[in-house]
Amino acid sequence: MKILFRLTVLCAALSLSTASISAAAANAEQETGLRVLPPTGTELFAGQRFDLRVESQVPARESPRLISLSVNGTNITETFNRRLAEQGEGAESGTPSSKLLYGASARNLSFDQPGHYAVEATVLIDGLERKIKNHYHVAPAPNPKDPAAARKLVFFLGDGVGLPMWTAARIVGKGVTEGRTNEPLAMEKMATHGISRTTAFDSLITDSAPGMASLISGMKMSNNSLQVSVDNTPENPVDNPRIETIFEYMKRVHGWKIGVVTDAFLVDATPASLQAHNRSRRDYTNIAQQMIGYYDDQTALKKTGYLSLAELSKPLDVLMGGGAAHWMSEKNPALRSFYQYPSGGRKDVDLIADIAPSKGYQVVRNLDELKNAPNDQKLLGIFSGEFRKTSSGLGPDNLPGVLDRLVARGAATIRGKGAEDSALGLNIAPPLGTECGETISKCFQNVPMKAEMMNKAITVLEQLTAKESREDGGWMLLVEQSQSDKMGHILEYDRSIFEVIELDQVIGLTMKRLENDKKALMVATSDHAQPQTIIGVALTEALESAAGKCFSTTNGQYPVTLGSPEDADRPCDLQDAIGTFNDATFTTYADSNKDGFPDDPSPSIKLIIEDGGRPTYSTTYLTNFQPLKPTASRKTEDGKTLELPALPNAQRQPQGLLMTGNMPTRNVKKGANKTSGPVEIAPHAGDDVIVGAQGTGAHYFSGYFENTSISHKLAQAFGAKAVPSQQSDKNGKLVGW
Amino acid sequence: MANWLVGNPVLTPFSQHSNILVRRPSLGWLACIACFIYAAPIDAIELVGRVVDNAQARVFSNATVQVRRNTEKSREALSNTEGFFRLSNVSAGAYIIDISLADGRSFMTRLMINPNSTTQFIELDYSRIVTPDDDEDY
Numbered sequence: 013m014k015i016l017f018r019l020t021v022l023c024a025a026l027s028l029s030t031a032s033i034s035a036a037a038a039n040a041e042q043e044t045g046l047r048v049l050p051p052t053g054t055e056l057f058a059g060q061r062f063d064l065r066v067e068s069q070v071p072a073r074e075s076p077r078l079i080s081l082s083v084n085g086t087n088i089t090e091t092f093n094r095r096l097a098e099q100g101e102g103a104e105s106g107t108p109s110s111k112l113l114y115g116a117s118a119r120n121l122s123f124d125q126p127g128h129y130a131v132e133a134t135v136l137i138d139g140l141e142r143k144i145k146n147h148y149h150v151a152p153a154p155n156p157k158d159p160a161a162a163r164k165l166v167f168f169l170g171d172g173v174g175l176p177m178w179t180a181a182r183i184v185g186k187g188v189t190e191g192r193t194n195e196p197l198a199m200e201k202m203a204t205h206g207i208s209r210t211t212a213f214d215s216l217i218t219d220s221a222p223g224m225a226s227l228i229s230g231m232k233m234s235n236n237s238l239q240v241s242v243d244n245t246p247e248n249p250v251d252n253p254r255i256e257t258i259f260e261y262m263k264r265v266h267g268w269k270i271g272v273v274t275d276a277f278l279v280d281a282t283p284a285s286l287q288a289h290n291r292s293r294r295d296y297t298n299i300a301q302q303m304i305g306y307y308d309d310q311t312a313l314k315k316t317g318y319l320s321l322a323e324l325s326k327p328l329d330v331l332m333g334g335g336a337a338h339w340m341s342e343k344n345p346a347l348r349s350f351y352q353y354p355s356g357g358r359k360d361v362d363l364i365a366d367i368a369p370s371k372g373y374q375v376v377r378n379l380d381e382l383k384n385a386p387n388d389q390k391l392l393g394i395f396s397g398e399f400r401k402t403s404s405g406l407g408p409d410n411l412p413g414v415l416d417r418l419v420a421r422g423a424a425t426i427r428g429k430g431a432e433d434s435a436l437g438l439n440i441a442p443p444l445g446t447e448c449g450e451t452i453s454k455c456f457q458n459v460p461m462k463a464e465m466m467n468k469a470i471t472v473l474e475q476l477t478a479k480e481s482r483e484d485g486g487w488m489l490l491v492e493q494s495q496s497d498k499m500g501h502i503l504e505y506d507r508s509i510f511e512v513i514e515l516d517q518v519i520g521l522t523m524k525r526l527e528n529d530k531k532a533l534m535v536a537t538s539d540h541a542q543p544q545t546i547i548g549v550a551l552t553e554a555l556e557s558a559a560g561k562c563f564s565t566t567n568g569q570y571p572v573t574l575g576s577p578e579d580a581d582r583p584c585d586l587q588d589a590i591g592t593f594n595d596a597t598f599t600t601y602a603d604s605n606k607d608g609f610p611d612d613p614s615p616s617i618k619l620i621i622e623d624g625g626r627p628t629y630s631t632t633y634l635t636n637f638q639p640l641k642p643t644a645s646r647k648t649e650d651g652k653t654l655e656l657p658a659l660p661n662a663q664r665q666p667q668g669l670l671m672t673g674n675m676p677t678r679n680v681k682k683g684a685n686k687t688s689g690p691v692e693i694a695p696h697a698g699d700d701v702i703v704g705a706q707g708t709g710a711h712y713f714s715g716y717f718e719n720t721s722i723s724h725k726l727a728q729a730f731g732a733k734a735v736p737s738q739q740s741d742k743n744g745k746l747v748g749w
Numbered sequence: 750m751a752n753w754l755v756g757n758p759v760l761t762p763f764s765q766h767s768n769i770l771v772r773r774p775s776l777g778w779l780a781c782i783a784c785f786i787y788a789a790p791i792d793a794i795e796l797v798g799r800v801v802d803n804a805q806a807r808v809f810s811n812a813t814v815q816v817r818r819n820t821e822k823s824r825e826a827l828s829n830t831e832g833f834f835r836l837s838n839v840s841a842g843a844y845i846i847d848i849s850l851a852d853g854r855s856f857m858t859r860l861m862i863n864p865n866s867t868t869q870f871i872e873l874d875y876s877r878i879v880t881p882d883d884d885e886d887y
Contacts, residue, residue, distance in 0.1 A: 040870070042863070042865070042866040042867075042868065042869070043866065043867055043868040044868070045797075045870040069797075069799075069870045069872075070797045070868060070870050071797070071831070071833055109831065110831045110833075234877075235877060236803065236804065236876060236877060242803075242872070246799070246801035246802070246803050246806070246807070246808055246832070246872070246874070247801075247806050247807065247808055248806055249803055249804070249806050291803050292803055292804040292805075292806075292876065294804050294876075295804070
């Protein structure tokens with residue numbers, strides 16, 4: 013009995029010890045929320061800058077005080093405090109407004125050597141010494157002077173592209189014969205493949221901000237965060253502890269040129285992740301300034317002018333995308349007459365008209381101007397967006413979708429209809445002036461395709477790099493396919509497939525352009541997946557004839573009558589139209605003009621995709637003539653838009669199959685917009701995503717890894733030596749004070 | 750300093766509120782603590798939170814925070830001028846938290862109270878649970 017008791021106590025003690033170890037491994041001391049940032053486990057490389065922050069989250073009864081701070085046992089408290097004194101209290105040091113919290117950030121430090129580092133902080137909180145210890149595995153620094161190093165990177169980011177969408181792009185874009193693909197995707201032809209986990213610091217389902225940001229800085233971040241950690245000063249999104257991206261590092265240390273090409277608005281999360289640092293991905297006016305390195309404002313953006321931020325963030329040399337309203341003054345007439353924004357614009361400065369040119373950027377706004385822009389000058393291209401009033405899917409911030417631009421160029425049709433058909437809303441004058449073209453179709457024609465943007469970007473980056481003739485020089489370009497995600501969100505699957513096909517095309521074109529370049533590396537991956545999957549095929553004709561014969565509404569109003577009311581068994585013709593298992597015959601997409609895109613997204617037999625996460629919506633599986641939101645919304649008394657995720661958009665295929673939603677629907681009391689989790693779109697997925705790599709250093713990208721490991725792999729491809737063992741480096745120091 | 754509504758409906762000034770801080774026990778105490786933990790009900794956890802909007806750079810005072818789960822009566826607290834609230838004696842387990850801001854807006858989130866602590870912190874960020882706009886971002 014005594015032995016049994018002792019065993020029980022031992023087991024209990026061991027159990028508690030395990031719990032303590034687990035707690036110690038977490039990122040905050042439990043009772044006070046004491047934490048050190050960057051979070052433990054952040055995958056840094058030597059020389060990479062970060063802000064070292066110590067803070068408490070739970071207010072104490074009296075002001076907490078830092079007792080000691082050490083790195084691998086060496087006390088750095090005095091140095092840390094001296095740095096804080098130099099920076100001064102306030103935003104530069106991230107000082108909390110509450111005296112009952114401790115919080116201090118020493119800016120722009122780095123570990124000087126690779127190895128394992130333990131950073132331990134002790135803070136006196138209400139008479140007790142609280143401790144927290146973080147561990148960092150620091151990889152060697154990039155060394156582009158190494159003859160084997162890559163010195164050019166094209167990083168392809170297919171936003172929201174999970175494995176099913178790569179498959180769909182292959183089936184639709186390449187075709188299948190007797191069970192074999194007619195041709196693999198360029199993505200599949202890449203030399204190396206791996207798998208990346210996408211989980212964010214604070215959520216299993218990441219959004220695009222940490223999804224992209226973690227890839228190039230090695231740090232897990234919270235949703236909505238761009239290259240910063242969350243801190244205890246929520247009243248200021250710009251003072252959070254930051255981390256340097258590998259794009260910024262290569263520019264700062266080796267003079268590399270950096271650029272981004274996207275079809276989203278330029279200040280959207282993915283492009284902004286390259287070098288903007290902000291707790292709020294929606295702080296667009298601030299992010300735009302960071303992208304071109306403009307900190308000298310005295311008007312609406314006082315929070316931008318931090319010395320440490322200006323020192324850390326490196327401006328982009330090439331930028332192309334949409335979203336003029338975040339860059340131009342609200343008084344600039346081109347915002348209406350060319351870009352077709354009915355409202356919006358900056359209230360302080362005009363970055364396009366005034367600031368960017370003064371910083372040496374050539375500014376272009378359409379394909380013609382892009383072609384004629386000099387190749388040896390920094391380039392800022394902001395193109396017009398999806399401004400059709402009859403389309404509710406994207407809005408003027410984002411470039412028109414690939415399918416819609418192809419239709420405008422006469423290179424595709426939608427269910428047999430071309431740009432001249434009124435159903436597509438392209439053959440009319442733009443609503444706010446004809447500066448971009450006499451018709452919407454003309455405006456869309458002059459919005460460049462991704463290949464046109466990418467080729468120009470590479471040419472400019474090559475020439476800017478060559479001008480400096482540095483022995484260690486090079487360049488990095490992010491090519492984002494944004495609307496693979498945005499079209500997926502609104503359940504425009506056919507359009508989303510066209511987006512992935514375009515992404516794959518530019519991967520292939522780049523592989524061809526750089527195939528003999530021994531300094532080039534190409535990496536392709538996604539920030540996260542979406543829950544789409546391929547469920548079968550359907551005859552377009554059958555879908556058209558079945559529409560309206562199943563799940564009918566009453567004058568477009570919901571609820572609906574289920575199935576066919578004439579038959580007590582309630583069969584559904586639209587469901588019957590889906591061919592799966594033995595009936596999943598091969599699709600019949602054709603590419604008669606050999607441009608790599610199907611001529612029409614609805615051929616005689618088309619692919620059917622469904623979504624594992626969705627609001628309630630209606631679908632015939634036919635391609636919409638214009639992108640449309642899937643669900644209804646209404647205006648509240650105070651003029652806000654209230655989304656209704658349980659109610660389909662009555663204008664979007666009301667004769668279709670009613671797809672019952674599984675996303676949250678609860679609306680908010682008193683009309684506040686979109687809180688409590690109503691999700692009127694298909695969500696992101698928590699799935700892992702594929703990574704492809706080609707060129708010098710591609711072999712580092714095989715395996716199964718965290719998204720944060722990609723930063724290390726890039727550093728290795730850029731000449732860093734092999735990652736060392738986990739042993740502490742006794743000689744390593746924190747530097748940059 | 751604003752008052753804290755701790756439990757329902759007892760008002761306790763924040764400065765008087767007890768905050769039990771425990772040093773990590775030495776090995777000699779582990780067995781006793783372990784026995785205690787295994788024998789005693791786990792209901793002495795203090796929940797501390799902050800109601801904020803990171804996107805708008807705001808903290809919310811006078812926000813009503815209601816913590817509920819099916820089998821128990823809900824608990825309620827009010828945030829102070831710096832957005833903090835505190836609830837004592839919360840049992841371990843999964844909860845839904847309803848937050849009503851003073852301006853009428855409201856939102857909710859979920860929380861797992863960890864049994865291995867005496868205090869647990871949560872940041873309730875209005876902006877974090879806002880679904881991105883269709884025509885903007887994701």
